[in-house]
Amino acid sequence: MQIRDRIKELRRVRASELRPNPRNWRTHPQAQRDALCGVLAEVGYANALLARELPDGSLELIDGHLRAETTPDMEVPVLILDLNDSEAAKLLALHDPLAAMAEANDEMLAGLIADVETENDAVQAMLDRMIQDPETPVEDIADEGSREVNVPEAFQVVVECRDEADQQAIYERLSGEGYKCKLLTL
Numbered sequence: 001m002q003i004r005d006r007i008k009e010l011r012r013v014r015a016s017e018l019r020p021n022p023r024n025w026r027t028h029p030q031a032q033r034d035a036l037c038g039v040l041a042e043v044g045y046a047n048a049l050l051a052r053e054l055p056d057g058s059l060e061l062i063d064g065h066l067r068a069e070t071t072p073d074m075e076v077p078v079l080i081l082d083l084n085d086s087e088a089a090k091l092l093a094l095h096d097p098l099a100a101m102a103e104a105n106d107e108m109l110a111g112l113i114a115d116v117e118t119e120n121d122a123v124q125a126m127l128d129r130m131i132q133d134p135e136t137p138v139e140d141i142a143d144e145g146s147r148e149v150n151v152p153e154a155f156q157v158v159v160e161c162r163d164e165a166d167q168q169a170i171y172e173r174l175s176g177e178g179y180k181c182k183l184l185t186l
Contacts (some may be wrong), residue, residue: 016072038120047122
């Protein structure tokens with residue numbers, strides 16, 4: 001069997017410039033959105049979005065719609081694929097269901113989850129659900145978006161900095177004084 005490499009290039013693109021695929025059939029419940037935000041906050045981008053270049057030069061998403069919606073002002077990694085319309089439709093239809101066909105080794109999953117630490121309630125709820133009911137397909141866990149997330153009371157200060165160097169200096173100073181700090185760029 002001859003397998004073609006359809007990846008033309010990896011390009012960093014502002015997410016808001018990516019065109020959503022008009023045939024995208026996936027919807028994203030609030031629990032999934034919350035968990036994605038938690039993973040992006042704690043880990044960051046660790047996978048590229050998939051897109052194809054249209055005749056006008058614009059990029060149309062095939063995979064990564066929620067990530068693009070969640071981070072519209074970021075430059076995100078995008079694999080540009082050499083696909084025509086029918087091939088893009090095929091990949092759009094089959095990409096997620098093909099991944100969902102994988103089976104879980106419950107013992108390995110439990111061991112992996114036991115080693116995962118998170119401060120995000122939505123991510124923790126997803127991990128808890130995966131352990132409590134390992135028979136539930138992972139894609140069905142997000143369907144429980146009607147559950148309310150308990151957000152503990154927190155007192156925070158947001159400091160506007162002159163530039164990235166100023167931000168780093170203030171972060172280091174406050175961290176050195178024992179404050180729990182996070183760097184944000186808006």
